[in-house]
Amino acid sequence: PDQFNIKSIAKFIASKNGITQKLAKQIIEDYQYIVECGILLGDRVRIGGIGSIVLRKRSARKARVGINPRTGEKITIDAKPEMMKPRMSFGKSFKEKAATVAIKG
Known part of the structure; x- marks a missing residue:
């Protein structure tokens, strides 16, 4: 396609x-x-020879003060609750194929 x-x-x-x-x-x-x-x-789902996707627990994050890299201004970064996030891991054969792809640009 x-x-x-x-x-x-x-x-x-x-x-x-x-x-x-x-x-x-x-x-x-x-x-x-x-x-x-x-x-x-909550199952690990394998996608052919490409890899697999699974939900992983992401720990809660406390609110904190950060610095805006563009302006140098201090900013407050909100807290985030504990949550589940999808994670994809790629299979060995797919990684090997990807390594042979020419870099564009």
Whole structure:
């Protein structure tokens, strides 16, 4: 696909597998739903050879005084409660493939 959004991915899957774009889109949406459910239930969800996603607990943070790096002005940074955050870790084979990609620019 020239873009990586649901519409173009569904079009690619539909043409590759001889199904309608509507069915391909529904399959993608169902996949997204089941992955999201697994993550929110606290399971580690593996995404093929790419990696895995899991929820991790993030500790509470106290309010503190910081410095705006642009102005040097002191600012108050609000406290944040303990919460769960998604974390993605990439698999070894994906990291190796990514390392071979040419740097743009």
